[in-house]
Amino acid sequence: MKNTNHYDFVVIGGGPAGQGAAEVAAIYGYKTVVVESNVLGGVVATTGGAPTKTLRDAALYFTGFRDREVYGLAGQMDPALIGKHLRSRTIDVCSQMQESVRLTFEKRGIDVIYGRARLGPNRTVIVVEHQHGGQERKFSADRILLATGSRPFHPPNISFEDPDIYDSEKLFKIPRLPQSAIVVGGGAIGCEYASIFKALGVSVTLVDSGDRLLSMMDGEISRLAATVYEGMGIHLLIGKRVKCIKRIQDTLEVALDSGEVLRSKAVLFAVGRSVNTDGLGLNEAGVNTNERGEIVVDRDFQTSAEGIYAAGDVISPSLSSVSMEQGRVAACHAFNLEFKEAIDMLPVWAVYSIPEVAGVGLTEEAAKAQGIDFEVGRSNFATLPRGIISGQLQGMLKLIFRRDNHHLLGAHALGDIASELIGLGQATIHLGGEIDIFNRLTFATPTYTMAYKFAAFDGLRRLAAEGRFSGLANQDNSFHKPKKKVK
Numbered sequence: 351m352k353n354t355n356h357y358d359f360v361v362i363g364g365g366p367a368g369q370g371a372a373e374v375a376a377i378y379g380y381k382t383v384v385v386e387s388n389v390l391g392g393v394v395a396t397t398g399g400a401p402t403k404t405l406r407d408a409a410l411y412f413t414g415f416r417d418r419e420v421y422g423l424a425g426q427m428d429p430a431l432i433g434k435h436l437r438s439r440t441i442d443v444c445s446q447m448q449e450s451v452r453l454t455f456e457k458r459g460i461d462v463i464y465g466r467a468r469l470g471p472n473r474t475v476i477v478v479e480h481q482h483g484g485q486e487r488k489f490s491a492d493r494i495l496l497a498t499g500s501r502p503f504h505p506p507n508i509s510f511e512d513p514d515i516y517d518s519e520k521l522f523k524i525p526r527l528p529q530s531a532i533v534v535g536g537g538a539i540g541c542e543y544a545s546i547f548k549a550l551g552v553s554v555t556l557v558d559s560g561d562r563l564l565s566m567m568d569g570e571i572s573r574l575a576a577t578v579y580e581g582m583g584i585h586l587l588i589g590k591r592v593k594c595i596k597r598i599q600d601t602l603e604v605a606l607d608s609g610e611v612l613r614s615k616a617v618l619f620a621v622g623r624s625v626n627t628d629g630l631g632l633n634e635a636g637v638n639t640n641e642r643g644e645i646v647v648d649r650d651f652q653t654s655a656e657g658i659y660a661a662g663d664v665i666s667p668s669l670s671s672v673s674m675e676q677g678r679v680a681a682c683h684a685f686n687l688e689f690k691e692a693i694d695m696l697p698v699w700a701v702y703s704i705p706e707v708a709g710v711g712l713t714e715e716a717a718k719a720q721g722i723d724f725e726v727g728r729s730n731f732a733t734l735p736r737g738i739i740s741g742q743l744q745g746m747l748k749l750i751f752r753r754d755n756h757h758l759l760g761a762h763a764l765g766d767i768a769s770e771l772i773g774l775g776q777a778t779i780h781l782g783g784e785i786d787i788f789n790r791l792t793f794a795t796p797t798y799t800m801a802y803k804f805a806a807f808d809g810l811r812r813l814a815a816e817g818r819f820s821g822l823a824n825q826d827n828s829f830h831k832p833k834k835k836v837k
C-alpha cells in the first residue's frame with residue numbers, strides 16, 4: 351500500500367450519478383476525486399443512451415426509413431457499408447461524450463483516478479489502479495458516494511457464451527447485421543433495438559412476458575406503440591416467455607413457454623439490469639442492500655453507513671437523467687448545500703424507438719387507481735400541419751387533467767420528437783397549470799407543440815358536452831355558446 355490521501359469527497363463511479371455529485375461538490379469548493387474503473391461517462395457514453403440514440407439517428411439517415419413512404423424513395427445501401435459507418439459514428443459519439451466529461455472535471459478541478467475501488471474501514475476507499483502496475487492506493491474521505499451503476503441482467507438458463515446471443519453491452523461488438531433477430535424484453539431498450547433493427551432491414555420478432563409493451567407508459571400509448579411497431583413489420587409476441595435456446599448449426603432455436611419454437615440468426619436479451627456491487631466491500635463497511643442486491647438509501651441518499659451515500663442505478667436501475675439528479679441531491683445532503691433538496695418525483699420517461707414514446711405524470715391507469723375525477727384530451731398528429739408535412743401521421747398527444755380545476759396531471763405522446771414535446775407538459779404539471787393555458791397560447795405553426803392546444807380543445811369539449819364547462823373568461827376562442835345568433 352502506498353500513501354494515504356485525504357479528500358472531502360470520494361466518488362466511486364464516473365457515470366451520470368457520479369458526475370452530477372462530483373460537479374456540485376466541486377462547484378461548492380469541496381476537494382473531490384472520482385474513481386472510475388472504465389471510462390468517464392458510464393453506460394451513457396459506452397453502451398447505453400448515447401450510442402443507442404446514435405445508432406437510431408444513423409439508421410434513419412442511412413436507410414431513409416422515416417421518409418420512405420412520403421417520398422417513395424427507399425434508401426438502398428450495402429448492409430456491410432452501413433454497418434461500418436454505424437460503428438465508426440457510434441465510437442466517435444462515445445469518445446466525444448467521454449471527453450466532454452473529462453473536460454468538465456478538469457475545468458472544475460475534480461481529480462480522476464482510473465482503477466477499481468472498494469470501501470475500506472473508517473470511511474476509506476482502496477483503489478487498485480490501472481496504471482503503476484495495479485498497485486493499491488488508499489484514500490480517506492469526509493464523504494463517499496457509491497455510484498457504480500448497473501449491467502445487463504442475464505437469465506440463468508441462457509448462455510451468453512454463444513456468439514449470437516447478445517445483451518445490450520455485447521451488441522456493440524456485433525460483427526455484422528443479422529438477417530433476423532429475436533429481441534427479448536418489451537421495455538425501453540428492447541423496443542428501441544427492435545425498431546432500429548427493423549429500420550435497418552433485419553427481420554425482427556419482439557417477445558415480452560408482460561401483458562403489454564412499455565409497461566411504465568400510459569396503456570393507450572403503449573398499445574398505439576405496439577400497433578405502429580406491427581405496422582413496421584415487427585412480429586410481436588406478448589405474454590410469452592423464453593424457456594430455452596438451442597443452437598442448430600448457424601441458427602438459434604428459441605423455445606417459448608407457450609410451446610412455440612422460433613428460429614433466428616441472433617437473439618438480444620433486454621430483460622432488466624443487475625447492480626454493480628460485487629467486490630465493493632459493502633458488508634465490511636456496514637452498507638445494507640435489499641433483496642435485489644440494490645444499495646438501500648434514506649431520503650438524503652445516505653446508506654446505512656454514516657457519511658457513505660449512494661445514487662444512480664446502484665440504488666435502483668432507472669434513467670441517466672434521474673441518476674444524475676440523485677447524484678446532485680446526494681452531494682447537497684452530504685455537504686449541507688442548499689442547491690437542491692430533493693429529486694423531481696415526476697421525471698419524463700422517454701423511449702427512443704422509431705417512433706419515440708414519452709410520458710410524464712399520471713397515466714390513465716394511475717389516475718383511475720387513485721380515484722381521481724379526471725378527463726382526457728387527445729390530439730392526433732395526422733391533423734397537425736407539422737405531422738402532415740413530415741408524413742408522421744401516427745403520432746398522438748394525450749393529456750390527462752382534473753375535471754374540477756382542469757389541472758394537468760399527465761402528458762403522454764407517441765411520434766416524432768415525443769421526448770422533446772413532453773417537456774411542455776412536464777413544466778405545466780410542475781407549475782400546477784391548467785390545460786386552459788394551451789387554449790390561450792399562440793403556438794408557432796407548423797409545430798408538434800400545437801398538439802397541446804388541440805388536445806386541450808378535445809378535453810374541454812368533452813367537459814362542455816357534459817355541461818361541466820362553459821368556456822374561459824376573456825378568451826376569444828372559448829367554448830361559450832354565442833349569446834346572439836351570428837347572421
Ligand SMILES: Cc1cc2nc3c(=O)[nH]c(=O)nc-3n(C[C@H](O)[C@H](O)[C@H](O)COP(=O)(O)OP(=O)(O)OC[C@H]3O[C@@H](n4cnc5c(N)ncnc54)[C@H](O)[C@@H]3O)c2cc1C
Nearest residue numbers: 363365366367387392393398399467499662663669670671
Ligand atoms: C441500452 C441502454 C440505453 C439507455 N438509454 C437511456 C436514455 O435514452 N435515457 C436515459 O435517461 N437513460 C438511458 N439508459 C439508462 C442509463 O444509462 C442509466 O440509468 C445510467 O447510466 C445510470 O448512471 P449511473 O451513474 O448510476 O451508472 P453507470 O452509467 O452504470 O456508471 C457507473 C460507472 O461506475 C463504474 N464502476 C463500477 N464499479 C466500479 C468500481 N468498483 N470502481 C470504480 N468504478 C466503478 C463503471 O465503470 C461506470 O462507468 C440506458 C441504458 C441502457 C443500457
